[in-house]
Amino acid sequence: MAAAFHEFELIEWIQTRCPAPPHDLRSIGDDTAIVQPQAGRELLLATDMLMEGTHFTFPPATPELAGRKALAVNLSDIAAMAGEPHSALVSLALPRSRGAEFAKSVMQGLIDLAREFHVEVIGGDTNTWDGPLVINVAVMGMAPSLQSITRSNARDGDWIFVTGALGGSLASHHLTFTPRIREATLLRQMVSLHAMIDISDGLASDLQHITTESGVGAVIRSEQLPINACLSTELTEAERLQKALSDGEDFELLFTVSPEEGQKLLEQNPLSIPLTHLGEINSGQGAFLEQTDGSRVSLERSGWQHQL
């Protein structure tokens, strides 16, 4: 039987492991956290819920990796806006049978990633039940006013870029990916980002979020897709392409810039990860894939979508 303990003890344990917040911020242990906004900075707010059996399973996940992923997917949303993460609220539905050490391990994985990205865990809610683990994180970020990068500002002629490699997340990196916070900041400092999104549903689906929200069309070229080298060599080329287009949870950044800025990025990639020019935004409608023979196929929303 796993060791039982009480909610208040878990909260105290979490408090001891979360670095004291700066003076302007009241944290865990009151009805709400208090944050003093900074002049000239916008607030970015996002939330994601992860459920055992859907977003992770034990194994291959460990409790630490489940906690880590719950924060990482939220940081990826802040990265997609080119923001700087600030603080997080963490809610847990803990399986009663797994006891106290399990709960601490989940929080430890989350807190370790929070430290790496200077995020304060400023509040939350702990519960137990007989169901599986559910973790919800709500994250707050900040960005200089009017410098958040939305999905809706892609322009005719823009070049489309993606960071890193695509496909095969579930088999390789969905528990361990690095949210592209630093990369988004470096990109914003070097070029004028027009539209940006993180790839959570899959490239095909997320590109269509940009085209729909921006009222534009897009063409990307199959031969330029940075297909993840970790994909099984037993797959056919068509299967690998399909995975790079539609596997979810790559959490890479998909963005558009002017051709001039795009040229600059190709000549001098400021990141320590690959940066790939996939195609262009046009004034049409819909997103298309140009195949090696020059033919174009519509990119249906083939990304991961929850069937209710």
Next chain:
Amino acid sequence: MAAAFHEFELIEWIQTRCPAPPHDLRSIGDDTAIVQPQAGRELLLATDMLMEGTHFTFPPATPELAGRKALAVNLSDIAAMAGEPHSALVSLALPRSRGAEFAKSVMQGLIDLAREFHVEVIGGDTNTWDGPLVINVAVMGMAPSLQSITRSNARDGDWIFVTGALGGSLASHHLTFTPRIREATLLRQMVSLHAMIDISDGLASDLQHITTESGVGAVIRSEQLPINACLSTELTEAERLQKALSDGEDFELLFTVSPEEGQKLLEQNPLSIPLTHLGEINSGQGAFLEQTDGSRVSLERSGWQHQL
């Protein structure tokens, strides 16, 4: 078989029902919401997760009441800081078998309460699984700088007050209670609130949050407890007292003020609900109940606490 539909369709349905946010606020449909902070205002942030089978069951709850409660408990946290609610992020784990109409009903109950309190639903996360309903809300509020009322500022000699009536929430009002947002604002405008908390764990437990955080003691008098008239008449007086002390989820406000301000509140209650003077803060340690014979018993943390 309940009608199935897709995540994006549910999100679009939610968008059509959430009033367009003011110009300074970017809402559902991007990676994060964007909020422009207001000068001289602090941000209050809280989160609560509700799980089917733990915080509500169907019946007596309806999907609408479950959604309503998920927001209401968060608004109660904002009330406890005497803040004004601003916006909410909503995460759902939806039981696949219950289909689309169920999901919409949950959101409708939540959105109706949001409108009543002028809260914008600015983002969220929808998921389905084979488990029970889980709803997480993260709420943001605002308060004039340095006017948020924490738990840690109760002072020797303060009078202790509570709004409304206590006990029996599970049988009567845990699904339908009104978060004390308006009451907290009226109180803050009339008197200098020293410490405040909402009663979620139970009076005995929540009073001890105030005494512990403030480094003070407290005595409340049993004969002054505003015991809920809805409690079953089959209960003994001792059982009714115990329920008023330790039933959770009353979501009334427990607060302290100076004796002079307390006198003012007794003479001129600004609220349309009862306001009761329960006892006093002292310079000692621990919280005690003074019984009708004058003897004092320690109020152990007898409120509701999750056993992990």
